[in-house]
Structure formats: structure tokens, C-alpha cells
Amino acid sequence: MAVSAQRLKLQGIVKDYPGCRANDGVDLTVGAGEIHALLGENGAGKSTLMKIIYGVVQPDAGRIVWNGHPVTVENPARARQLGIGMVFQHFSLFETLTVAENIALGLPADEVRDRGALEQRIREVSEHYGMALDPRRFVSTLSMGERQRVEIVRCLVQESTLLILDEPTSVLTPQEVATLFKTLRKLARDGCSILFISHKLEEVRSLCDQATVLRQGRVSGHCQPKDLSASDIARLMVGDDTPISTQVSAAQPGDTLLQVQELSWQTDDPFGTSLKNIGFSLRAGEIVGIAGVAGNGQEELLKVLSGEITLKGEAIRFTGEAIDRLPPGARRARGLAVVPEERLGRGAVPVMSLADNALLTAAGQGLVQRGVIWRQKVREFARDVISRFGVRCSGEQSSASSLSGGNLQKYILGREACQSPRLLVASHPTWGVDVGSAVAIHQALVKLRDEGAAILLISEDLDELYQLCHRMGAICNGRLSPLAPASELSINQLGQWMAGNFKAEEFADAAA
Amino acid sequence: MLQLERRPEASTTLRWLSPLLALALTVATGFLLFLGMGKDPIQALTFFFITPISDLTGLAELGLKTAPLLLCAAGLTVCFRARIWNIGAEGHFLIGAVAASAVAVSVGEAGGFLVLPAVLLAGIAGGMAWAAIAAFLKTHLNCNEILTTIMLNYIALNLLLYAVHGPLKDPYGFGFPQSVMFADAALLPALINGTRLHIGLAFGLLAAVAVWVLFARSFIGYQLNVVGEDHRAAAFAGFSARRLTWFALLVGGATAGLAGAAEVTGPIGQLVPQVSPGYGYTAIIVVFLGRMHALGIIAASALLALTFIGGEMLQIAMNMPKAVTAMFQGMLLFYLLTCDAFIHYRIRFRRPLPAGLSQPAAPAGQEL
Numbered sequence: 103m104a105v106s107a108q109r110l111k112l113q114g115i116v117k118d119y120p121g122c123r124a125n126d127g128v129d130l131t132v133g134a135g136e137i138h139a140l141l142g143e144n145g146a147g148k149s150t151l152m153k154i155i156y157g158v159v160q161p162d163a164g165r166i167v168w169n170g171h172p173v174t175v176e177n178p179a180r181a182r183q184l185g186i187g188m189v190f191q192h193f194s195l196f197e198t199l200t201v202a203e204n205i206a207l208g209l210p211a212d213e214v215r216d217r218g219a220l221e222q223r224i225r226e227v228s229e230h231y232g233m234a235l236d237p238r239r240f241v242s243t244l245s246m247g248e249r250q251r252v253e254i255v256r257c258l259v260q261e262s263t264l265l266i267l268d269e270p271t272s273v274l275t276p277q278e279v280a281t282l283f284k285t286l287r288k289l290a291r292d293g294c295s296i297l298f299i300s301h302k303l304e305e306v307r308s309l310c311d312q313a314t315v316l317r318q319g320r321v322s323g324h325c326q327p328k329d330l331s332a333s334d335i336a337r338l339m340v341g342d343d344t345p346i347s348t349q350v351s352a353a354q355p356g357d358t359l360l361q362v363q364e365l366s367w368q369t370d371d372p373f374g375t376s377l378k379n380i381g382f383s384l385r386a387g388e389i390v391g392i393a394g395v396a397g398n399g400q401e402e403l404l405k406v407l408s409g410e411i412t413l414k415g416e417a418i419r420f421t422g423e424a425i426d427r428l429p430p431g432a433r434r435a436r437g438l439a440v441v442p443e444e445r446l447g448r449g450a451v452p453v454m455s456l457a458d459n460a461l462l463t464a465a466g467q468g469l470v471q472r473g474v475i476w477r478q479k480v481r482e483f484a485r486d487v488i489s490r491f492g493v494r495c496s497g498e499q500s501s502a503s504s505l506s507g508g509n510l511q512k513y514i515l516g517r518e519a520c521q522s523p524r525l526l527v528a529s530h531p532t533w534g535v536d537v538g539s540a541v542a543i544h545q546a547l548v549k550l551r552d553e554g555a556a557i558l559l560i561s562e563d564l565d566e567l568y569q570l571c572h573r574m575g576a577i578c579n580g581r582l583s584p585l586a587p588a589s590e591l592s593i594n595q596l597g598q599w600m601a602g603n604f605k606a607e608e609f610a611d612a613a614a
Numbered sequence: 615m616l617q618l619e620r621r622p623e624a625s626t627t628l629r630w631l632s633p634l635l636a637l638a639l640t641v642a643t644g645f646l647l648f649l650g651m652g653k654d655p656i657q658a659l660t661f662f663f664i665t666p667i668s669d670l671t672g673l674a675e676l677g678l679k680t681a682p683l684l685l686c687a688a689g690l691t692v693c694f695r696a697r698i699w700n701i702g703a704e705g706h707f708l709i710g711a712v713a714a715s716a717v718a719v720s721v722g723e724a725g726g727f728l729v730l731p732a733v734l735l736a737g738i739a740g741g742m743a744w745a746a747i748a749a750f751l752k753t754h755l756n757c758n759e760i761l762t763t764i765m766l767n768y769i770a771l772n773l774l775l776y777a778v779h780g781p782l783k784d785p786y787g788f789g790f791p792q793s794v795m796f797a798d799a800a801l802l803p804a805l806i807n808g809t810r811l812h813i814g815l816a817f818g819l820l821a822a823v824a825v826w827v828l829f830a831r832s833f834i835g836y837q838l839n840v841v842g843e844d845h846r847a848a849a850f851a852g853f854s855a856r857r858l859t860w861f862a863l864l865v866g867g868a869t870a871g872l873a874g875a876a877e878v879t880g881p882i883g884q885l886v887p888q889v890s891p892g893y894g895y896t897a898i899i900v901v902f903l904g905r906m907h908a909l910g911i912i913a914a915s916a917l918l919a920l921t922f923i924g925g926e927m928l929q930i931a932m933n934m935p936k937a938v939t940a941m942f943q944g945m946l947l948f949y950l951l952t953c954d955a956f957i958h959y960r961i962r963f964r965r966p967l968p969a970g971l972s973q974p975a976a977p978a979g980q981e982l
Contacts, residue, residue, distance in 0.1 A: 458836070463851055474831055
């Protein structure tokens, strides 16, 4: 049959959720063999739109035209049958099965009877696109980058002609990103269309032919990303009235506040990461960054520092005192504040009001005396945080779950900052946060630093790390690379470290 | 097409309306049921809900049955707020009754104003000890408290049977499995003279007030709420789940144990095998019906107490089976859980998508 120039065409897609209109008349056209970027902030409606394309949810209005024919995509099975493949941000793979078994699960029964032929096909497809894969390996033994290859190969074995990739680079090192892009370009040359969902503008500029930008559920612009600067595209994403970056002055480091030496911890979670011989130091008035692909021990490191995990030895010294055995409350009382990665359900209790959530970590600020809660003081503290950090909400009695991600994050960071911590450990503080809030959060971190606090910033966002940090390193498989001044650390070197290429001898702490 | 759709925010109105709706539905179903049994439904419902509380004696009897329910429910509220599903109030109650009886029997005819406090404290201690077993199993061996507390209920019942057949059996009781009647010094004073209502009801009301203060003003009450709503936030904040589990279960044991002690030293005056008609289990319904709130559980205790008395009334007056009490309690819980679904969800009518939109599309994959 003739190759249709327009692989996918969406017309006037509308999707309502209770309380919000996620998509409001969205038009989108993806040509054959085109790499098309779908850009937008979190909450702009990208996820909803791709769920509609993949048949996970049904639109309330609008038309989907596939290769020139109007279609209804009732469910993902129908989408796959049409030739639409999707790689989710959080992989849908069974860790206890092999690569071939995982791929077989998505195929019709008669195609998987001959296991040898399937393995052969997997090998052919993966080698053709430069994504070496052993079909017999168990998924649990694969790196994040390799797991993503399994997802992509799965789509290709299903003969997809449109591949949807949701934030595919968020789990990859810079080197793995380069490999992925090579594969995607080759796929596009072979006629496969690619819908690339991202908010990393530089990647979009280097990879994509066309871009559609969403803002608050509507299309706010089309562009050819190669012709525009990253900040022009950012403007399309956030609108005119939002600042899109922070000016960061140079750090003035003071005395050492936190000294971590030979920190090891064995996890008993089969999917957790053990920490191995971690060492670094942190000085007052500096921001130190730890890069790394998710799941390499960041979560565990945060818990060991916060006191959610206590240790036996003397590996962690805070202002000279070993705090390994102290529970979170005692560490907080000494001035160690933590902003965890999960805002709802760890940093804040979703159903509780902002005022009640203030009590979670700020009880020691005179809000509780002799076991009795002083409601008036709690409300005042919460109002103070709300006004100082520009948290948009209907008051201190609104529930945490009613706030947007960015506003809740501002509240949580503000709650910690208002207690004047000496050390703040923040994990992915701007993950999934709108650009305006991210800028406010960055400014708050820099302000805390300038007031003399030490800040440990654990993040996957390399731009954020380079922008804010004085020194940085990377964590991989529970081991921490040396730390180097951010101005002297090349992205290539950092990528090597993120992939675990650093020697044990280099472990001498690079604090200057 | 009918669809359940999640509300953007939980409905506060329905949170409090739901128990009333459940009650109305229970009454309506009861009406149909009595009709189906060939009884006069109006008369039956009157006997069940109105007659028992139409005079002072009736109200006193209601208070008498409310007391143990309210005490058990107050302790369970502390547990359930922290999502510790203690089903063991019945067991705490029985052990409390046995422990109190053991002290009362061994004191014998000795008088003195210290006897009653000692007897009641023994009941409290007994209930706490029984709850401590479940607390230990949960905090140290990670055993599910639902299972352990249910199983401990059966052990407690058998301990009670052993006590009335063995060490606490009245030697002059003609072989009946029951203890001697307690001396006056070991009996609770009456609250209203001339009725059986004793100060156990005051204990219950005090417990409800204590629960209110605990959750409205105290930091430990806040911590219990946080552990219940979100255990990861509790861990992040540094609230010790282990300590709070011990606290909640011990409070649950103490109040239920006191209820058991108040039952043997109050209306019964001796230890008998049928000391509880299932107060500990019914208290679970009370807590949910009362929205885990002090005022709510007071009202719900009275309502559930009425189902006990109303059931007896129907047995006597209209020759109905004893199961009518359990049936009304069951219906209440059933309808409550149903109505509670609408706190978070609402019904939405939506037309199915117009048919005929889907068309066979081009076969996939030919272009690759």
C-alpha cells in the first residue's frame, strides 16, 4: 500500500478530568519517518494526550486519523495492532523474566510458539538498530539503558510504525543518550515515526524535526526546534510572565559541616541498592551536587543521612559529632533538614492541611510544648511559609494534595528553610515542577547557601546541578565518585562517573 | 451508562451524612424483612427502636449497654486512627473480666475502699497484657495484627471458660460454671438509684473525652494520625511506628479491659461464661459508624446498644430469633461501607460513545 505522508493526525482532542480539562482542542500531526517532539511542562497535558493515542484513555471529543483513516483506539491492544508502540517512563517489564519472555508477553500467542525464531528476531532487530541485547538475559540483571532497549525492541518486534517515547532520557547517562539518539535517527530513516516527549530542550533541539508545544492543555505553538534557541522554546512552554532561569553567584565556602567517611550499608530489599564506601565532605555556604541515574543509591543515601536508616559506626560526622545512630528527630534538632524526593506521601501527608503538615518536621520550633500542640502557632508558622515562599493555595487549611507539585514543593522546602537549617539535603527538588516554581526553588536554595547553610543536592537534572553546584560528583551502584569543582568537570567526565567509571583510589575526598 | 467517578475532593458532608443514610437504609430493609416474615413491620420496628427507650428503666438499660461499647470503641478509635486494625477488643474485654474477677474472688468478703480500684485496675492490666501480646507480635515479628488479635480472642474465650470451670468456679454453685457473687466492696456504685445503671457509663464518657483531647490537642494523637494516613511520612518525620503501635494497642487493651471489669463488677456481679454478648466486636461497628470521632462514637454506642436491647425485646414480644440483633448490626455496617464509597466517588451518567466511529485501519507494519 502507499505510504501515507501523514502517519498520525489528531484533530480537536478534548479530555476532561474532574476539576480540570487536560486536553483542550489539541491538534497534532506526525508525518511518516518524522521525529516529532511533544513539549510542555508537567501538567500541560502531554501524558493525557499520549494515553489517548495509545488507547489507555478515551477522548471526550476529537478525531484520531491513522494513515488517512479515522480510527477509534479502544485499548492498548488495538493501538499495538494498528502499529503504535509505546515506551513508558517507568518500564513495564517483569524483572524475573528474560528479555525474550518479556517481549513474548506482548505478542499474539501464535507468534511466540517458536521461541528460537523469536530470539532470532530479537537479535536481528536489536543488532540492526545498534542496541545489542541478549534475549536470554534476565531483566533484573540489565541496566536502565538496557531495559529501555528491551522496551524499544519490543515495539519494533511488534512492527510498530509509530513509537511513542515518554521522557526516555531521564534514566540514561549522557553516553547512553547519544546511543539512543543514534538508534532513533536510524529508525526514522527506515520510515518509523517517533513521538518524543520531553522537557529537556537541548535534546529536543538536537534530535527532533518538528515540535508541538502544549501549555495548560492547549497547543501553544509549533516549531522546528533546530531553528529556535532553547530559551525561545522555553518561552512557548511557560508563557511570557514566568522567569526561566536563576542567576547564581559564586559560593563562599566556610568550615566543614558534614564529613562522611567509609559509609557502607547493606540493603535487605532485593530491588534496593547497597551503599559502598561512600566518602565526601560538605562545607558551610556551598552546594554540593550528586548526579546519577535513578535507582543507584540516591534514595538510600538520603535515608542514611536523614536518619530514616540508622547505622552503627561513626561514618557520618555533623559538626564533628557522629550522628549515625541518631533518629530523624534528633538530627533535625541539630540543624539537619531534608527535602525528600516524594512530595506527597513522604514530604507531606496528602489528606492533611498545610498547617498540620508543618508539624511533621517543624514541631520542634515551639509549635509543640510538653506534648500539647499550639494550634495558633502552627497556623502562624504555616502562613509564614506560604507568604515567604509564594505558595499558591487557598490558605493554610488547604490539604496538601490540593496543591500543584510545584507549589507543594515550595511549601515543603519553605517549611525546612524557615527552620534555619545548617545542612539541607534535597533530593530532586524540581522533579516534575513547573518552570516558575523551579526557579523559585533554586533561588531559595541559593539564598539558604548564602546565609551559611550547606546544601547537598541530589538530582538527575544535569543542567540544574551545573547551574547551582560548587562541587559535584555522581553516584552509581551505591558508590560515589570523587567530587570535583563544577567549573572544571566536563559533562563527558561526569557521564563516565554516572556510568560507574571511577577508580577506588580516586576516593580521596576532593574538598579543597 | 452508570459510572463511579472519583470526586476531586472527598465530600465532608457525606462523611457525616453516610451513617445517617446507612441507618435509614437499615430501617427500610428491616421494614421489608419484617413484612416478608409476615410480622407487622411498624410494630416490630417500634419494639426494636422505640419501646426500649420509652421509660427511665429502659434508658438506664440503654446506658448500661452503652458503657462497655463506648469504652471498647474509645480504645479502638486510637488504634484505627493509626490504621492498626485491632479486632481484639473482645479478647481484651474477656481477659479484663477474668482478671478483675480473680482479684474480686480472692479478696472475698474483705471490705475497704481500695477493693474496687484494685479490681478495676486488675481488669485494665489484664486487657493491656492481652493487647501487649499482639503488640509484641506486630512490632518484633511483623505479624499482622488482624490475625493475631482475632486468634487471641478465641484463646481469651477459652481462658474464660477454663476460669469458670476451674480456679474461679463457685464451689457451692451446684456445678454451674460461674464464680461466686462478688462482695459489695467489689461492686460498682449505681449512677441512678433504683436502676442497674452504674458508673461504668461515666468511665465510657470520660474515655471518649480523653480520645477527643488526644486527637485534638496532643502531639502523640497527631503522630497516630500521621502513621495511619501515611507511614512513609511518619518514617520521614521520625515518628516511631513501633512506639505508636505499642501505645495504641495498650490503650485499646486498657479501655476494653476496664469495660470487662466494669461488666462483672456492675450489672452481673460475678464471672459468667456469657459475660459479653459480643461487645468487643460490635465496638468495631461503633468506631466506623462514629467516624472515629469522640462525639460520633458516643452516639453510635447508644445506637448499637439499642440493637442489643431491641433484639431482646423482639425475642420476648414478637417471638423473633436472637439473630435479629446481629442482623441489624450487620446491615448497619454493610450499608455504612456502601454509603462511605460515595465520600470519595460520585455516580455519573454518561452516554456511550457513538458507535461506528471505528473502522478497520491500514494493516500495521507494512512500511517498516
